[in-house]
Amino acid sequence: MTINKLILGDNLDILRQIEDNSVDLIYLDPPFFSNRNYEIIWGDEGEIRSFKDRWAGGIEHYIAWLKERVHEMYRVLKPTGTLFLHCDWHANAYIRVEILDKIFGLNNFINEFIWKRSSNRSSISKAARKNYDTIFFYAKSKKYTYNQLFMELSAASKELYKNKDKHGFYQTVPLLVSGKRQGETGKIWKNIDPNKQGQEGMHWVTTPAKLNEYEKQGLIYFPKNGKTPRLKYYLEQSPGVPLCEVWDDIQLVQGKERIGYPTQKPEALLKRIIEMASNEGDLVLDPFVGGGTTIAVTDQLKRSWIGIDQSVQAVKVSELRLQKQQDLFSVPFTVQLYKYDYDTLRYKNAFEFESWIVQQFGGTCNIQQRSDGGLDGKMPDNTPIQVKRSDNIGRNVIDNFKSAAERNDKKLFEKKRKESKPVGYIIAFSFGKGAVEEAARLKIKENIIIKLVTVDEIVPIAKKPTITIDVSEKSRGENGLWDLELTASGQSDAGIEFYSWDCSYDLKKGFKPSLIMDKEGRHRYQFKAGLHHIAVKVVDNDGLENIEVIKLQVNGKIKKTLL
Template sequence: MNQLLLGDNLEIMKKMENEIFDLIYLDPPFFTGKNQELIWGEAQELRSYKDRWAGGIMNFIEWLKPRVEQMHRLLKPTGAIFLHCDYHANSYIRCFILDKIFGANNFRNEIVWKRTSAKSNASKKLPVLKDSIFYYTKTDEYTYYSIFTEHSEKYKKAIYCHENGKGFYSSSNLTAPTNKPKNEEWKGYNPASRGRSWGIPREIVIELVGEEKAKKMSYSEKLDLLYENNLIEFTKNGVPRLKLFLNPSKGVMLGDWWDDISNVTTHAKERIGYPTQKPEKLLERIISCASNEGDFVLDPFLGSGTTVCVADKLNRNWVGIDELATAISVSEMRLQKQADILQKPFVKVLHKYDYETVRNSDAFDFEGFAVRMFGGIENLKKRGDKGVDGKTKDGIPIQVKRQDSIGREYADNFHAAIIRNDRNLYEKNRETGKPVGFLIAFSFGKGLIEEIARLKSVDNVIIELIRVDSFIPFAKKPSLKLEILSFETDKSGLTEISFKAEGVADENKKIEFYAWDFSFEEKFSADIYIDKDGLQKYKFTKGIHKIAAKVVDNDGLETLETITLHINGGVNLEK
């Protein structure tokens, strides 16, 4: 199931099974030697997250290496990893981590992402415009799709300058330099005569006959194929050259130099205010290049959730991990905002949960949540679950009840459901003294406890009783007060309102941030994702408007408050 997980990625990854992911993208804190800083709110306060490594670069490498070792273990044999870094640590990461863990032979590319342009330069050196993204695979057999970008007019004119009546085409060399020229003649031309070998583009051959067949073809079979498809011409000296016709829909093949994706600038539409947020286009490119629909993508340094949002849009399954509650909450809000009816449900796993929210959630949601938190697999059938809300990994039935002090009849019903579910498994577990089922509730009544004890002593049937609070840690969510500070209507009739949201965290906790939805309907859809101060101004037209604010604490627990405004010259509040 798609998951947002709060915690240290090393600990979380250690608990995962081998070889489950097809693609891993990671954008760890860089070894920048300073804190990542952003200026928040009107007070221009400096906020930061840790990106400072006391003790130097090798401490950073020692910190990152075991995490990449886990990622290697988690990747399928056909999988790939993209590690995003910059000049501070890129050489160290490549030599001391990636080459060591993945092997230098599995290095595929160092992608250079030109993320900014030189404007002015404060220091006495060349401005830094790029990041590095290392692309490694686990083995030689991996998923890979070439990337094409749009032709620029200049490029078209310069490259597709030949014409043969059927259209414009480029003419390029079909040979490549080599240390060991082989005698491989084709139609009277042997590249070895010039110390070269054949250099036949695999892409084009694959496009014509498919990957499997292409792998088995000899050089002369490939050349024959291109020739038959009118893709080879000869110079007057008899040298064959590749003819590539302009294909505007496909564009031009992209290499390891990416200069066409701009960073998430202050005014970018997708910007949500998380320091180091990466552009969606960058992730779109990586995910489409190295995975298929339905594949599993992991981002263990999730940040604002760019990877999982793009993976979701591209119909990939995903898991995102971050140690900051802010990152998990913001990612959840981004996913909710882009959600359409086809979005698969996802789980958010925090360290603590609010008791009232859990207790009062929809019965079906609660059952699923409890099963997952217990480590089981939920039954997705809303109706007709026949008393089995989920199963453990060994197939043992789990039933969840939202009540307190459940009575004896629940034992009888669940016992019957367990037998109905799989009689053989029931008998086997009974004979070997294993639990036949797990019954989860907030608390259990005397009659039920006695019946469970009787089943065990008389029939050797073990049904384990599990209290919800024994495996779901509860905490109190923050409180939230929402008020209007002032308003003013301008000449055009728009009314600007200043809002204040004031959250109070429970003991020993702190407020992380606020988020706002200025046209709230049924579900929260953030207009402002990260507001550290709880102060907002927004302009409204005449009419009725519903506004929602959320406050999130450092456990990721949140509270939502709404107000309804009637704006018509003045502003009236409807609570």
């Protein structure tokens, strides 16, 4: 079973389905209480609904909205678990006092980190500038997971390492420390008796044997003025300074990491939090996953994860981001949307489909794949279920099922018949006229009810979008590159959300987008002469997607063929 999951939905509903005490670390970056339109990031139905939800009232309403969610987060955290809540000046005071202290208890406040977002000078006067975010750190109990991290040394501290030898830059630290000792570390070395040093006497930091070893390796510094030797301490050896509360060493998202939406958090920030408060194999949850920064980093750090967002776009961008970074050895993940794509279900592995749909219907599936007498599962009262992963089911299926159900449990079959209740269920994508007529005949003539259930009565199904690509030449650069404009055009009843491009598509590696989110369906890219494979995905409002791959021969002329 895959643990790694991306889930579309209101996090309150999804959190309620997660077991108590099951999560190691929660990071949440909820929409801030800023009452600005830039709080709308994705602009799709899910997000707008959530935006209206939060803005139905003032700050009290916002706090109540967040509080009931944090309550659930507290419940799902393990006793060793921790929560990091990312917010800013708009509501941080209210969040701490009204939510976190109340739910976690004052004693379980661990720290408040200040992320100074950038050191850029701003034209806003110092008094009005609010160039920082707050990250509250709470634990569920005193026995929480915590790993000491270190920050890079400041430039001033680095300057202390001003000496250099073949091993690198170093500073020197004392070999003698205060306090008399009788054992090895109190012995005379290089004619220096440590017990006679200083007012109270001193001792070596290690044994004379070890000091000789250090000397051989050139790790001891002998001052020219004949003073006590000192130990060389190299810049490389220094782990840095223990992590402090103010983080001014993490820049806003830049370069290749940028996906193109305003509230994206830097991976370095999440790396710090995840490494600080979890270990490999732990489960990390982000209930406001946005563009998937938390889960992307969690996956890189070999932890398991669950990401939730109410926006289809956020979930799909996160999915593509994960796909881009994963390789053959990565742990697979699942994506749960509101609707299921007909083609994916219809052509899924038969047994996988049978067991999944039987469960969705409220039954349990037969464990043995063969010799199941045509019965694939049963309802809690043992009424049999058969699954046909096809369309247009014929009359003979009904008759065969009737015999199988009767053979399976004759007593139950007769009981159900007497009670005028279904003797069994057949699940299929659609039923032909013959099957419907036969089921009706059995009911009328023999009082045998076989209920025909279509898959879309159990789970919502939609057709995935369709897509076409066009290519036009914009210019041929001096450096021999062809500047081409690729235009994708998608159609879906649900409406198109965005497109995603992979301009050096490799079937073996899968879709690795060079541009994750393109709202327009237009991508300009420079190609060298030669053969290129280009893939574009279209994502619709239900989160369903389709892919088109073309072969593009660029050489004097441009020739496009479908793959």
